Amino acid sequence: MNKPLPNDYSAWPDANGRFGEFGGRYVAETLMPLVLDLDAAYAAAKADEGFKAELGSLRTHYIGRPSALYFAERLTEVYGGAKIYLKREELNHTGSHKINNAVGQILLARRMGKTRIIAETGAGQHGVATATVCARFGLPCVVYMGATDVERQKPNVFRMNLLGAEVRPVTSGTATLKDAMNEAMRDWVTNVADTYYLIGTAAGPHPYPAMVRDFQAVIGQETKEQILAAEGRLPDAVVACIGGGSNAIGMFHPFLTDDGVRLIGVEAAGHGIETGAHAASLTGGRPGVLHGNRTYLLQSDDGQILDAHSISAGLDYPGIGPEHSFLHDVGRAEYISATDQEALAAFQQCAELEGIIPALEPAHALARLPEIAREVGKHGVVVLLMSGRGDKDVNAVAEHLGRRI
C-alpha cells in the first residue's frame, strides 16, 4: 500500500492500520497471527467479485437496501433553516445500521472457514444483527453483553435468544460495553482455531476499523447518489451520532474528499461534560490504548479507563473508532455533544413531528439539528443519519418520563 498523501483523508489507514497516529494492532501475541490472517482474508475478499456479488445480493434482498433518503418536511419547517433529510437506516432489517457490518463480516467468516461466531454488544443492536446473520447461515453465536445492559435492554436479549444466540452477561469491571468487549477478546484468545470475532463498531485492532467502515460506507455512498438525485447537489452538512462511531464513519467516509461537506459527529454528553458522567471521548478524553487500538479514551491521570455514562446503551463506551480520532485532530470532521435530557427531548419531538420513533442514539444527533440547520441556513441541505429505530428504547424512555407502561 502506498503511503497516503497528507491531505487525502480517504486514503487511510496505512499498511500498519494507522490513521495518522491512531489505530494500530495492540493485541496480545496469541491474537496477533489471527489479526494478520484476518487482514489478508479481508484484502482477498474485497478484491473478489464473487464476494462482492454475494454481499450485494444480501444487501438488496435481506437487509432491504438501499435505505430511503427522506425529506423531513416538518422538522425543516420547525427549525426554520436548511432542508433536512433523514437517511433511514432504521428501516433496515433488524432496525439499525448494524446489519450492514454483520452481513459483510459473516460472509468473511464463512470464507475463512470459521465455525463459531462471537460478538460484543451494548444496546443489543449489534448483538441482534449478529444473531440474525448467524441464524441465517446456521452458525452458533455467543454474544457478550454487560450485565447492566442486559438489564436495561431486555427486549433485545430476548430477540437474540429467539434467533438462537447465547447471551452471556458480563459482570467484570463496570458490566457495560467495554467489559463485554474485554470478555469477547478473552473468548477469542481462548478459542483461536474455530472462532470469528464479529466486532460491531469501527474500533479494535486493524483491520477492524477499516473493514467495519467499508461495510458501513454503503450508507454514505447511497446518500450521495440519493441527495444528488433529489437536490442536484451535495449536502452542506451530514450529521451522525457517535459511540464507537461505525454509523458515522460509514456516512462520513464517502464525503471525506468533498471539501464543501461539513461532517458533524455528536457524542453523548450524559449528565453534561462538566459532570464527568458522559461518554464523549473526543470532547472529554485524551489519546491512549485500549481494545487493540490507539484512540481518544476517557481515562484517569494514571491511565485507568473510566466508566462512560449515557442514557443510550449504544453510546455508552469510553473510546471511539480511531479514524474519528484522526479526523478530529486533522480538523476534517467536527465533534460536538448532546446530553441525556437533550436527546430525550429530541426523541419525543421527532416522534411527534415526523412519525418516526428514533433510537436514543440518533436522538443525540437530532438534538443538535436545530442549531446546525439554522447555521447552514435556508438554502442549504443537511442530512441526518437515522441509525436505528426506537422500539428497543420505549421502556427506558417511559421510565425517564415517569410513565408506567
Next chain:
Amino acid sequence: MTTARIDARFAALKAQGRAGFVAYVMAGDPDAETALAILRGLPGAGADLIEVGFPFSDPMAEGPPVQRAAQRGLKAGMTLKGTLELIRRFREGDAETPVILMGYLNPLDTWGLEPFARAAAEAGVDGLIIVDCPPEEAGPLVAALEAADLSLIRLATPTTDDKRLPAVVKGTSGFVYYVSVAGVTGVKEADAAAVAPAVARVKAASGLPVAVGFGIKTPERAAEVARVADAVVVGSALVDEVAAGLEMNEDVTTRVLNKAAALAKGVRGAREGRKDGDG
C-alpha cells in the same frame, strides 16, 4: 546494564542444574503494605525471579483471578507510580532478585514512555512484559526502555508459528516468556508434553532462556514444566491465595508465601535424580 541481574540469575540456575521459579504479585493487592511484605518474603520462599503486576482497569488477557487482583489493587488506590515505589522499597533489601514489571500499555503511555522508563530503572526494575504491545507496535517502547537499559521481555505463544517467531524474538534480551496455552491467565491447564517442543523451538530461535507461564497452578504441574523449561511462572494460583486469605480472614502474606514455597519446592526438586544435560 540492568538486564545483568536477569542474566546472572539464569546463569546461576544453569550452574545449579535446575529451573527457576518466577512468582507473580499484583501491586497493591490487597493493599500496598501487604503487597510489599509479600514481595520481601518471596525470595526466602524460593522465588528466583519476581513479576510485579501493575493494575489496569481492562486487563484483556487475564482470567478471573488476576482480574480480581487488579480490581483489589485499584480499589486500594494502587497506581503505576505506586508500583514503582513498592519496587524501590523492595530493592532496599534485595539487590539480586530480578524484578519484571507486567501489565498493559496505557498506564505507561499516560506517564510518557521515556520518563516512565527512567523512573522504572531507578526503582530497580529489570525488565517489562507489556501484554498488549506486540512486536509490530513495540518500536517506541523498546527505544525508551533501551535508553534506560531495561529489557522488553517478549511473549511467544502456541499461535506464534515458525514464520513469525524470528520477528517476535528479534532484538530481545533477558529471557523469552512462553505462554503455554492459547487463552487467558489461570484458566486452561498447561500440558507439559506439548510445552517441551515449543520451549526448544523458542530457545533455538532466541538463544535465550525460556520461562513458561499461564495455566500452572500446582507444585506437581510446576515440576513437570520445570523439567522442560528454564523457569516456571505462577500467577493466578498465588493471587488466589490473597483472595482466599481475605475471605477466610487469615493472614494473606503467610498464605501467599506458603503457596510460593510449595511451588518453589516443586520446581527445585523437579530434576533431582534425573540426568539432565540442558539447563
